[in-house]
Amino acid sequence: MRRYIREIDLRFALLNLLFVVITVLTVCFASYSQRQYDVRVAEYSKAAGSLVNQLEFTDHDFYDTNNVFDIPVESYLSMYNQITSCRSFELYEIKHQPIDINYQTEAEHSRFSKILGTSETFESEDGTMYFCADCTQMSQNCFDTYPIRISEGRAFEEDDFVLNPDAPLPVLLGSDFADDFSVGDSFNGCYLDYETEFEVVGFFTSDSYYVVGEYPKYLNRTIIIPFVSVLPEDIDNFRDFAFLQYTSKVTNYIHLREGYSMNDVYQETEKIANSYGLEQFDYYGIMINAKLGSIETDIDMVGFLPGLLRKIACFLFAAFAAVNFELLHSRRRTVAARLICGVKHSTVIWQWLTENLVYTLLALAVATAIGLPPSPSDLMLFAIMPAIALVVSLIVLSQRSINKILTEEAKNVG
Amino acid sequence: MLVELKKASRSFSNFGREKVLFSNADLSLKAGEIVAVTGASGNGKSTLLNILAGFETLDEGSYFYQKEDVTNNRRRIGELRRTDMSIIPQGLLLIEQLTAFENIEVATEAKKINISRETVEEYARELEIEPLLDIKVKKLSLGERQRIAIVRALVCSGNLVLADEPTSALNHDLALKAIELFRRRADSGTAFLMITHDLSLLDAADTVYSLDGGRLEKTKKQQIS
Numbered sequence: 183m184r185r186y187i188r189e190i191d192l193r194f195a196l197l198n199l200l201f202v203v204i205t206v207l208t209v210c211f212a213s214y215s216q217r218q219y220d221v222r223v224a225e226y227s228k229a230a231g232s233l234v235n236q237l238e239f240t241d242h243d244f245y246d247t248n249n250v251f252d253i254p255v256e257s258y259l260s261m262y263n264q265i266t267s268c269r270s271f272e273l274y275e276i277k278h279q280p281i282d283i284n285y286q287t288e289a290e291h292s293r294f295s296k297i298l299g300t301s302e303t304f305e306s307e308d309g310t311m312y313f314c315a316d317c318t319q320m321s322q323n324c325f326d327t328y329p330i331r332i333s334e335g336r337a338f339e340e341d342d343f344v345l346n347p348d349a350p351l352p353v354l355l356g357s358d359f360a361d362d363f364s365v366g367d368s369f370n371g372c373y374l375d376y377e378t379e380f381e382v383v384g385f386f387t388s389d390s391y392y393v394v395g396e397y398p399k400y401l402n403r404t405i406i407i408p409f410v411s412v413l414p415e416d417i418d419n420f421r422d423f424a425f426l427q428y429t430s431k432v433t434n435y436i437h438l439r440e441g442y443s444m445n446d447v448y449q450e451t452e453k454i455a456n457s458y459g460l461e462q463f464d465y466y467g468i469m470i471n472a473k474l475g476s477i478e479t480d481i482d483m484v485g486f487l488p489g490l491l492r493k494i495a496c497f498l499f500a501a502f503a504a505v506n507f508e509l510l511h512s513r514r515r516t517v518a519a520r521l522i523c524g525v526k527h528s529t530v531i532w533q534w535l536t537e538n539l540v541y542t543l544l545a546l547a548v549a550t551a552i553g554l555p556p557s558p559s560d561l562m563l564f565a566i567m568p569a570i571a572l573v574v575s576l577i578v579l580s581q582r583s584i585n586k587i588l589t590e591e592a593k594n595v596g
Numbered sequence: 597m598l599v600e601l602k603k604a605s606r607s608f609s610n611f612g613r614e615k616v617l618f619s620n621a622d623l624s625l626k627a628g629e630i631v632a633v634t635g636a637s638g639n640g641k642s643t644l645l646n647i648l649a650g651f652e653t654l655d656e657g658s659y660f661y662q663k664e665d666v667t668n669n670r671r672r673i674g675e676l677r678r679t680d681m682s683i684i685p686q687g688l689l690l691i692e693q694l695t696a697f698e699n700i701e702v703a704t705e706a707k708k709i710n711i712s713r714e715t716v717e718e719y720a721r722e723l724e725i726e727p728l729l730d731i732k733v734k735k736l737s738l739g740e741r742q743r744i745a746i747v748r749a750l751v752c753s754g755n756l757v758l759a760d761e762p763t764s765a766l767n768h769d770l771a772l773k774a775i776e777l778f779r780r781r782a783d784s785g786t787a788f789l790m791i792t793h794d795l796s797l798l799d800a801a802d803t804v805y806s807l808d809g810g811r812l813e814k815t816k817k818q819q820i821s
């Protein structure tokens with residue numbers, strides 16, 4: 183054993199070892215960064231699952247022309263139904279919508295403007311005074327998801343989310359309105375183009391909020407109305423309203439469902455968009471919190487590494503094969519010397535394999551020591567190295583090549 | 597007979613040109629016999645020796661070792677190399693990084709025989725290389741290496757020693773000493789096949805073959821000397 187080690191030309195052996203170490207480290211680092219990447223992606227998916235992304239069309243013709251208006255309202259209704267039954271995400275409908283409230287006296291106006299701030303007022307042709315109040319429309323699932331509680335009156339019920347022409351539209355008010363309003367109060371106004379009566383059905387607690395964007399939005403000074411849908415049988419009577427309502431409903435926020443990725447969302451929504459002749463839905467990166475954003479940059483940074491390292495590793499494997507070849511080639515005379523002494527050809531090849539296996543194990547030990555332990559699949563990969571060594575030995579130590587050495591004349595070295 | 601080649605032929609084709617090294621050649625070797633093969637350079641002597649050593653193959657004919665047909669049976673001749681033969685190749689093939697003695701150990705170990713340091717020293721002393729046994733081969737001169745290769749072969753010789761120009765780098769005195777050693781081993785039953793141009797070696801040989809123009813022929817010793 184000691185003698186065998188002394189037969190090895192140390193400089194060449196070190197070069198070989200160096201290549202093995204670099205190759206192994208590169209492969210280990212590749213899978214290390216892959217694991218880092220996977221962890222971040224998992225973190226991201228988890229975070230994304232509890233947060234909201236915004237879903238929008240990016241049909242170029244959407245805003246420029248009236249292309250979108252060529253699509254009949256029925257199509258938007260069924261598109262809405264398809265979006266709400268997607269598997270990868272849940273649609274959350276939250277959207278500001280100014281409503282025009284009519285008032286007779288300044289007192290009626292000021293109990294709103296006190297809370298909402300001064301707003302635009304105007305007079306209609308028949309002399310009715312209107313002011314513009316910013317409301318927020320919300321779908322039912324928002325109330326289940328965010329910490330929104332009712333201090334007085336009642337919450338919205340399922341029926342409230344369907345347009346009912348025979349009943350007033352229910353309204354929930356923020357806690358700051360509680361001094362000037364009471365449950366049962368009503369006022370008239372215009373919601374999109376739909377003239378209706380609004381009825382205050384309850385108030386939020388002062389700590390109620392929802393989150394869109396990074397920060398919570400408290401509801402103290404907010405008027406919330408249900409994001410109503412229009413029953414198919416009512417569509418004919420409320421065509422314009424329904425049209426505006428559904429085009430607005432389909433571009434909204436989404437929650438990723440557990441176990442799905444944004445990629446799944448892209449696939450599902452793209453299919454839907456295409457089937458209605460729209461280019462696609464886009465997802466505004468309204469990352470709901472900074473954490474998600476930072477994970478995302480991390481993912482971008484870590485994401486390209488494994489692929490790059492794997493490419494480098496391929497190159498290194500090739501370089502290793504070349505070095506391995508050269509090394510054994512330089513040792514052919516030593517091998518021939520052993521063969522004429524009666525050492526078996528297979529023994530020589532085994533020794534070569536063992537030598538390379540030792541290098542590989544050493545390199546793996548180094549990798550583990552510096553915190554880049556190989557994954558089980560890497561171990562399979564490292565079997566390539568002894569395999570390369572085997573192929574190299576079969577070529578370099580072929581009978582032909584050995585015979586050539588045996589007929590060589592002695593060189594005068596001394 | 598220890599070794600018999602019958603109607604043996606071997607040729608190489610180099611760049612499409614067929615070169616017949618020998619054809620229809622007969623060669624035999626008895627236990628204790630010293631056989632010399634002469635011939636000009638490039639006539640195929642080393643190839644003949646490699647065939648006997650199991651590294652090269654015959655194109656035609658047969659090779660019997662102790663009556664066993666081992667023609668082109670590399671595996672079997674490989675075993676014989678371990679148990680029965682020792683070789684002094686033309687290129688000597690010593691392991692440069694090892695000392696002379698360690699080189700001899702490589703051989704005894706491969707052949708699984710126990711040879712004492714004293715035995716090695718005895719042989720080395722006769723060839724005047726005893727003080728060199730613990731020096732790395734790469735520091736030795738060609739003549740010194742050649743003697744180490746001789747000692748390596750003799751120390752663990754079985755029934756057959758194949759020697760390819762074993763004294764080419766030795767002066768006359770040392771060559772004679774080497775032959776003296778060969779003769780002593782031969783007297784105890786080892787057969788020698790030597791390739792040589794050395795007249796003193798030819799003198800010591802029991803039989804001389806010449807390999808020339810594709811023909812291997814027994815020559816009367818007198819004709820040569």
Ligand SMILES: Nc1ncnc2c1ncn2[C@@H]1O[C@H](COP(=O)(O)OP(=O)(O)O)[C@@H](O)[C@H]1O
Nearest residue numbers: 585589608610636637638639640641642643644
């Ligand atoms: N493997 C081989 N392939 C082709 N030609 C070979 C091979 N080995 C030897 N030869 C040729 O055979 C001839 C004899 O070589 P060799 O046996 O070394 O001669 P010698 O030992 O008598 O000088 C040479 O011309 C050499 O070129």
Ligand SMILES: [Mg+2]
Nearest residue numbers: 589641642686
């Ligand atoms: Mg020769």
